[in-house]
Amino acid sequence: MADIQLGNGFSLYYNADLGNRTPQGVGNVEVPYLITMPTFGVSSQTSSFQTYNEEYTTVLVGGKSVDDMQFTVAYVADLSPHVYLDNAVLNQTEIQMILYYTEQDHKVTFAILNGNLVSSEINGDTNQVLSKTYKFVTTDMVQNLITTESLLPVYQGDYGVGSNGIVPQYTTATPVGNSFSKIPASQPGNPAGADMMGVSFNDNNVISNIAVTKSGTLSLFAKNGSTAWTRIYTATQMDDRYTPLSRTVNGKPLTGDITLTSTDTGSVPTSTKVNGKTLTGDITLTSADTGSVPTSTKVNGKALTGDITLAKSDVGLSNVTNDAQLKIASNLSDVGNVATARTNLGVLSSTESDAKYLIKSNNLSDLTNTDTAKINLGISYLIQNGTWTQMYSPLADGSLGRGDYAITITANGDWGSRNKNDGTWKSLLVSNGGTGANTAAGARTNLGLGSAATVNTGTSGGTIPLLNGANTWSGSNTFSAATFTTASFGGSSTSSTGIEIGSITTAGSAYVDLHSSGTNNDYDVRIISSGGSSTVGQGNLSITANTVQLSTLNLTNALSIANGGTGSTTASDARNNLGLGTAATVNTGTSGGTVPLLNGNNTWSGATTFANGQTVFSPNTAGGIEIGCMTAPGAAYIDLHSSGTGSDYDVRIRADGGSSTAGGGTLTIRADGGVALSAPLGIGSGGTGANNVTDARNNLGVGELSNPVFGSMSIRATSSGGLPLINLRPYGTDDNPKTQIYGLADGTCQIHTFDSSGTRKRYFFADQYRHGTANLDRTVITNGDFGLGAGSGSYITPTNHGPENSFISGGGGGTLAWCPSGAGWQSSYGDNRTGQMIIQPNTNVAFRWVQASSETAITTTPYTLLQNAGTSDINFKHVNGDLDVHESLSNIEQMEFKRFYYLDDESETERRGVIAQQIEQIDPEYVHGAESTGKMTLDLNPLIMDSLAAIKCLSTYIKEQQTQIDELKALIESLK
Numbered sequence: 001m002a003d004i005q006l007g008n009g010f011s012l013y014y015n016a017d018l019g020n021r022t023p024q025g026v027g028n029v030e031v032p033y034l035i036t037m038p039t040f041g042v043s044s045q046t047s048s049f050q051t052y053n054e055e056y057t058t059v060l061v062g063g064k065s066v067d068d069m070q071f072t073v074a075y076v077a078d079l080s081p082h083v084y085l086d087n088a089v090l091n092q093t094e095i096q097m098i099l100y101y102t103e104q105d106h107k108v109t110f111a112i113l114n115g116n117l118v119s120s121e122i123n124g125d126t127n128q129v130l131s132k133t134y135k136f137v138t139t140d141m142v143q144n145l146i147t148t149e150s151l152l153p154v155y156q157g158d159y160g161v162g163s164n165g166i167v168p169q170y171t172t173a174t175p176v177g178n179s180f181s182k183i184p185a186s187q188p189g190n191p192a193g194a195d196m197m198g199v200s201f202n203d204n205n206v207i208s209n210i211a212v213t214k215s216g217t218l219s220l221f222a223k224n225g226s227t228a229w230t231r232i233y234t235a236t237q238m239d240d241r242y243t244p245l246s247r248t249v250n251g252k253p254l255t256g257d258i259t260l261t262s263t264d265t266g267s268v269p270t271s272t273k274v275n276g277k278t279l280t281g282d283i284t285l286t287s288a289d290t291g292s293v294p295t296s297t298k299v300n301g302k303a304l305t306g307d308i309t310l311a312k313s314d315v316g317l318s319n320v321t322n323d324a325q326l327k328i329a330s331n332l333s334d335v336g337n338v339a340t341a342r343t344n345l346g347v348l349s350s351t352e353s354d355a356k357y358l359i360k361s362n363n364l365s366d367l368t369n370t371d372t373a374k375i376n377l378g379i380s381y382l383i384q385n386g387t388w389t390q391m392y393s394p395l396a397d398g399s400l401g402r403g404d405y406a407i408t409i410t411a412n413g414d415w416g417s418r419n420k421n422d423g424t425w426k427s428l429l430v431s432n433g434g435t436g437a438n439t440a441a442g443a444r445t446n447l448g449l450g451s452a453a454t455v456n457t458g459t460s461g462g463t464i465p466l467l468n469g470a471n472t473w474s475g476s477n478t479f480s481a482a483t484f485t486t487a488s489f490g491g492s493s494t495s496s497t498g499i500e501i502g503s504i505t506t507a508g509s510a511y512v513d514l515h516s517s518g519t520n521n522d523y524d525v526r527i528i529s530s531g532g533s534s535t536v537g538q539g540n541l542s543i544t545a546n547t548v549q550l551s552t553l554n555l556t557n558a559l560s561i562a563n564g565g566t567g568s569t570t571a572s573d574a575r576n577n578l579g580l581g582t583a584a585t586v587n588t589g590t591s592g593g594t595v596p597l598l599n600g601n602n603t604w605s606g607a608t609t610f611a612n613g614q615t616v617f618s619p620n621t622a623g624g625i626e627i628g629c630m631t632a633p634g635a636a637y638i639d640l641h642s643s644g645t646g647s648d649y650d651v652r653i654r655a656d657g658g659s660s661t662a663g664g665g666t667l668t669i670r671a672d673g674g675v676a677l678s679a680p681l682g683i684g685s686g687g688t689g690a691n692n693v694t695d696a697r698n699n700l701g702v703g704e705l706s707n708p709v710f711g712s713m714s715i716r717a718t719s720s721g722g723l724p725l726i727n728l729r730p731y732g733t734d735d736n737p738k739t740q741i742y743g744l745a746d747g748t749c750q751i752h753t754f755d756s757s758g759t760r761k762r763y764f765f766a767d768q769y770r771h772g773t774a775n776l777d778r779t780v781i782t783n784g785d786f787g788l789g790a791g792s793g794s795y796i797t798p799t800n801h802g803p804e805n806s807f808i809s810g811g812g813g814g815t816l817a818w819c820p821s822g823a824g825w826q827s828s829y830g831d832n833r834t835g836q837m838i839i840q841p842n843t844n845v846a847f848r849w850v851q852a853s854s855e856t857a858i859t860t861t862p863y864t865l866l867q868n869a870g871t872s873d874i875n876f877k878h879v880n881g882d883l884d885v886h887e888s889l890s891n892i893e894q895m896e897f898k899r900f901y902y903l904d905d906e907s908e909t910e911r912r913g914v915i916a917q918q919i920e921q922i923d924p925e926y927v928h929g930a931e932s933t934g935k936m937t938l939d940l941n942p943l944i945m946d947s948l949a950a951i952k953c954l955s956t957y958i959k960e961q962q963t964q965i966d967e968l969k970a971l972i973e974s975l976k
Contacts, residue, residue, distance in 0.1 A: 010037050012071060013098040014084070021142065023100050023110035024151045031081055033074035035131055038099065041067035066113065066138040069097070075122060075132035085134055089117045097136055101145075108150040112142040166431075175200040175207060183211055191229035192219050375400065387411055392420075502529065628655065810838060818855040820846055820863060820932035826854060836863075843868060846933045862934030870941040885956075888949035894922050914938075 013028040020027060076082055088095050094116050101109040115138040124130035156162035160170030160180030169182035173189075183196040190196065198211025198221075206225035213219045220232040233241060245255055250264040262269050270280045275290060277283040287294045295305045300315070302308045312318050326334055335341045342349065348356065358366055367373050374382070381392040381402060388410045393403035405426065408418040417426040428434020435443035444453055457464045465471040502510025509530045513523035525545040532539030541562055559565020566574035575584055588595045596602040628636025635656050639649035651671045658665030669675060681687025688696035726741045742750040805827045810819035822840035834854040837847040846863035850856050871877075896918050901908045916927045916936035925942045 009102050010034075011100040012038060013100060014081070014088075015096040015098060018094060018096050018114050018140075020096055020098075021112065022151060023098050023108055023112070025098075028098055029081055029084070031071070031073060031085070032079065033076065034071065035074055036070075036072040038069045038071035038136075066141050069113070069136045069138065070133055071136070072123075072131050072133040075124075075130050082132070085117060086120065089120045089134065092116055092118070094139065096142070099145075103150055106150050107147050109145070109147040110143070111145045113138045114140040114142055175202050177202050181209065181211070183209075189229065191221050191231065196221065381406075390418075390420075507532075633658075808836065808838070816855075817857045817859075820858065822846075822932075828854065838863065840932060844928070844932075858932075858934030860934075862930070863932075864935075865928055865933060865937045868941070870945075883945075883949055885949040885953040888946035889953040891922050891946055892950045895919055 012031040012034055013023075014031060015025060015027045015029065017025070017027045073082065087093070094114060097113050097115070099111045099113075101111075103109075113136070115136055117134050118137050119135045121133045122130065123133065154161055157167045157170075159175070159177055160182070163169045163180065163182075170179050171182045171184055171187070173187055175181055179200050179202075181198055181200040183190050183198065185192070185194050192213050194216055195214040196211035197214050198209060201208040208222075208224040209229075210220070210222040212221075218234065220234065221229045222232055223229045243254060245253065247254055249258060250260055252258040252260070252264070268279055270278065272279050274283060275285055277285070277289075293304060295303060297304050299308060300310060302310075302314075326332065332341075358364060364373075381394070381400075383390050383392070383402075383406075388408050390406040390408045392401075392406040395401040395403050402420075404419055404421055405417050406420055407415070409415040417428070418424070419426065425438060427436055427438050430436045430446055436446040437443040452464060455462065455464050457466055457469075459465065459469045460472040460474065465473075501512065502508065509528055511526055511528035514525040514527070515521075516524045523544075525543065528542045528544070530540050530542070558567055558569050560567045561577055567577040568574040583595055586593065586595050588597050588600075590596060590600045591603040591605070596604075627638065628634065635654055637652055637654040640651040640653070641647075642650045649670075651669070654668045654670070655665045656668065680689050680691045683689045683699060689699045690696040727739075739754070740752040742752070805825075807823070807825050808819060809823045810816050810821045819836075820838050820840055822838040824836065824838035826834055826836040828834040832850070832852050834850045835847070836850065836854065837845065839845055845866040845868075847866065848861055848863045850861050852861065895914055897912065897914055899910055899912050901910050916938060919926045919938075920936070923942070923946075926939060928937045928939055930936045
């Protein structure tokens with residue numbers, strides 16, 4: 001059954017990357033001009049198995065198949081996404097389609113399918129928009145319909161993306177996602193003892209890393225979730241640590257195991273004999289074996305235990321030479337040819353040395369070519385004179401030499417990069433630690449400094465205040481919002497402190513608003529000061545509050561008005577102090593010199609002015625009524641009452657906006673029942689100039705046969721069978737209507753749609769009645785709303801829903817805390833009054849009544865199971881053998897029966913029974929677990945069966961005992 005989704009906000013994307021797993025991937029391309037919302041269906045095969053004593057059935061889901069999907073676009077032949085889809089059809093290229101349903105509250109609902117666009121079909125003619133329908137066959141359902149958290153945007157620096165040192169590096173020891181990471185030398189576990197840069201991978205909080213040292217010796221390290229850092233050697237480093245495969249041993253390559261023979265090593269085979277002794281082991285040859293001279297024999301006193309060398313002294317020729325020799329005492333003066341001797345020794349004469357080498361005392365002044373020497377020494381880019389010292393850039397082609405720019409230091413200490421061609425100075429870029437400008441203003445601009453950067457700090461005037469200064473604010477400062485949760489003024493001062501509020505140069509009220517209700521109103525208590533003079537303490541203090549509580553109030557004089565009194569001890573003075581006029585002593589009445597009451601039929605003989613606006617009633621002269629404030633903007637209105645229902649108003653005439661020019665405001669009349677005019681409203685005033693339909697059409701140029709055009713849609717109002725209707729058709733096409741809207745006399749509405757030939761294709765009916773109540777607001781319910789028509793458990797009641805009658809589902813895995821696994825319904829007649837019933841996959845039926853939120857957890861308000869009637873039909877059973885009734889009796893004997901009352905029973909009615917947890921220890925089949933409903937319940941089927949079996953067992957015992965009793969009675973009778 002297909003998953004049901006509304007089309008609001010739906011988008012369709014394609015992606016050439018079949019490995020994409022996200023609805024927000026960078027390769028996702030939206031299919032534009034989508035006309036129809038595609039749907040895809042997933043079908044599952046199921047198998048049924050009987051379980052638990054053949055009384056229940058378990059359904060196991062098998063393989064799934066995905067139905068073909070079609071979608072239609074308003075086709076644009078040269079639009080690149082449409083061209084891509086056409087090529088995919090032509091080449092049968094496998095692509096990925098992403099069905100993007102909604103994104104709300106940072107959650108996205110989507111499905112992803114891999115497959116082929118197997119065909120396409122163009123539809124349309126001169127009367128229709130050209131469209132194209134594509135058919136998509138799924139080869140792999142990458143992701144079934146699911147709602148997940150939407151992906152957040154990644155900014156430069158997040159997870160190390162785009163970090164460069166200025167944008168901080170990502171240095172956490174536990175990356176929360178795939179990232180570019182820096183492992184500082186100080187980070188625990190760093191194997192290199194130096195900063196490392198690399199990448200980190202996080203798969204369900206299993207971290208893997210690979211990193212390389214930032215500088216110094218090149219070292220590459222890696223680790224995964226199970227290992228510490230391990231070094232990975234480069235090819236060069238491997239060459240130093242291992243023997244290459246190209247190396248040979250005795251000419252044999254090390255590509256595999258080798259075996260060396262005596263021929264390969266040039267050794268003597270063990271079968272060889274020396275003087276008759278085989279070489280299978282060490283041998284010892286004596287002089288007798290070899291016929292040699294014993295080592296004990298000596299030559300000139302030297303034993304023949306090894307090679308010996310006889311010197312001249314050994315033979316008495318110590319002072320004898322074979323050649324002419326130089327005498328030590330002659331100090332080489334007896335050399336036959338001095339020049340030849342120097343040549344033989346490679347020694348130069350002093351003259352030759354002076355000509356060939358630099359003389360130290362000349363301090364390099366004897367260089368043959370100074371420029372060539374600088375090039376040889378690698379300092380050709382340095383030059384100095386009496387004005388400056390310069391270090392030049394390389395030539396434009398990268399070769400050594402003096403380029404166009406030089407780092408120049410002048411004799412007075414000025415320095416920078418200077419163009420040797422035009423003498424201009426080049427500013428140091430911001431990215432290199434400079435300002436990128438040659439002027440102070442340009443430097444401030446490049447560094448992003450505002451105008452405040454050139455203003456000094458101070459305590460008054462055009463200066464910038466410091467927080468610890470005694471600042472005087474002479475300008476008008478407006479704070480859009482200021483909230484003090486806890487504030488202390490002068491808390492650490494050692495002298496008197498205070499707060500001054502209000503202007504000291506212009507008269508006006510000063511007030512403090514106190515908030516305590518947390519309701520975001522204007523104030524809960526207001527303390528306000530007004531009046532006063534140049535003399536201290538002459539102002540008036542008012543407190544606006546529901547109640548004012550004073551711990552003690554002692555009065556030595558009359559209670560002042562400021563304290564709620566009159567400030568006087570006589571009636572006349574009290575009236576004067578309270579500002580009461582002469583009207584305070586005047587009687588009420590309906591005319592003359594009396595005070596009127598609001599419910600009196602009063603006659604006003606004088607001109608009366610109301611302070612909340614100017615209202616002048618002048619029955620004998622021309623006059624008017626002025627309503628609203630003339631000094632502050634705000635709506636002004638007149639409310640008219642005619643229904644007698646006590647509503648806010650039946651008709652409201654309201655003025656808004658306006659300017660200093662008279663008549664510039666906007667007048668709004670709210671009269672839902674209609675505005676009746678004595679004469680038709682003219683076209684120039686926004687009316688039709690007529691009081692009947694025919695004249696109105698004629699005045700507006702829209703006659704009976706007129707065909708007004710709105711955009712590309714033509715609308716005709718005609719009549720069919722005496723019923724009023726509206727024909728809608730594309731402008732400029734044939735006369736066949738494409739849509740007809742009928743209005744029936746009973747208030748119902750019919751909508752018909754037709755094809756180009758005039759054949760009706762669709763029919764819709766809208767009724768103004770619901771449950772017999774007219775004019776009730778309605779919401780159109782589509783397939784899937786409130787679970788209606790939903791399948792495969794696709795409808796799950798949304799969080800924080802109000803009372804609703806709907807089909808509900810706990811999901812296939814029973815993942816909702818408030819609903820067991822299964823499907824069912826709920827009915828509610830108000831907030832916190834909901835009945836819920838679920839049919840579970842094992843055919844159990846669970847229900848509950850919730851007097852709280854309908855998502856109340858099962859553990860708080862458990863469900864109650866309805867007992868299934870056990871299946872006993874032999875046609876549905878496989879009998880394995882007879883039950884041991886003695887075992888059933890033994891089980892019942894182990895049961896512990898208790899007296900109790902239920903915790904939610906306010907009357908505490910005592911009951912009797914067993915405890916589910918105790919009899920579960922005897923036989924788990926006696927109970928239903930609390931996993932799905934929130935509480936353990938009894939399964940009466942096995943309990944009743946074991947009870948009947950125990951009765952049968954006891955019956956057998958009774959019959960056997962009765963037989964024994966009868967035999968004993970007979971024996972007793974025989975003994976009498």
